[in-house]
Amino acid sequence: MSNIQKNISAIIEDIKHYSPYPEKVKLVAVTKFVDTNAVKEVLNAGICSMGENRVQILKEKREILKDEKIEWHLIGQLQKNKIKYISEYIALIHSVDSYDLAREIDKHAAKAGRIIDVLLEVNISGEASKSGYTLEQLHSDSANLTKLSNINIKGLMTMAPLTDNDEVIRNVFKNLALLKTRLNEESFGNSLQELSMGMTNDYKIALQEGATLIRIGTKMFK
Ligand SMILES: *Cc1c(COP(=O)(O)O)cnc(C)c1O
Numbered sequence: 722m723s724n725i726q727k728n729i730s731a732i733i734e735d736i737k738h739y740s741p742y743p744e745k746v747k748l749v750a751v752t753k754f755v756d757t758n759a760v761k762e763v764l765n766a767g768i769c770s771m772g773e774n775r776v777q778i779l780k781e782k783r784e785i786l787k788d789e790k791i792e793w794h795l796i797g798q799l800q801k802n803k804i805k806y807i808s809e810y811i812a813l814i815h816s817v818d819s820y821d822l823a824r825e826i827d828k829h830a831a832k833a834g835r836i837i838d839v840l841l842e843v844n845i846s847g848e849a850s851k852s853g854y855t856l857e858q859l860h861s862d863s864a865n866l867t868k869l870s871n872i873n874i875k876g877l878m879t880m881a882p883l884t885d886n887d888e889v890i891r892n893v894f895k896n897l898a899l900l901k902t903r904l905n906e907e908s909f910g911n912s913l914q915e916l917s918m919g920m921t922n923d924y925k926i927a928l929q930e931g932a933t934l935i936r937i938g939t940k941m942f943k
Pocket of ligand 1: 751940
């Protein structure tokens with residue numbers, strides 16, 4: 722087995738061990754650090770969801786790998802003028818952080834004749850340096866967000882702060898799960914089902930707290 726295969730097997734074992742519902746969890750391979758040969762190895766190991774944080778790089782890799790069956794996920798910030806490069810095929814956008822952006826994606830989805838799946842990225846820890854919706858802004862936008870008919874808002878995404886304190890990280894993930902429940906009750910009518918949380922350093926905690934998508938780069942390719 723290659724290292725990539727071994728690493729993926731270990732992560733899949735962790736999903737079974739730590740998640741309360743392992744069958745609901747999808748492993749997204751974050752391929753931003755690696756070339757398309759490594760992406761092919763991931764595919765050979767049975768993982769077909771790839772996450773990139775930059776539109777330009779995603780687009781280039783997709784062109785090289787156009788004959789492969791890959792679900793492309795955008796996990797990094799999206800500028801409105803770049804939506805057109807991914808709107809025809811993107812499987813999930815994890816990083817919607819404003820109504821303006823959601824409305825633009827909605828327009829491009831209509832133009833492409835499809836419904837685009839998205840997640841709302843939330844800045845749970847409230848750190849000024851972090852991207853994502855503030856809680857306040859999200860609550861004030863949620864009614865309008867639910868009216869956009871060409872995007873399917875499937876859940877929430879967050880990034881935990883960089884810290885060795887597991888309890889701080891756990892609280893961020895717990896709060897994202899609670900927020901999902903609350904938003905479902907207030908305005909989303911249970912349509913929020915996904916929680917994208919957990920990276921190399923914190924995915925075990927995220928799994929325990931109910932992650933349904935984990936985004937792993939470093940650990941997969943080391
Ligand atoms: C890079 C990145 C990841 C993967 O991080 P690792 O620590 O390498 O697993 C996950 N999510 C986002 C948004 C990223 O930018």
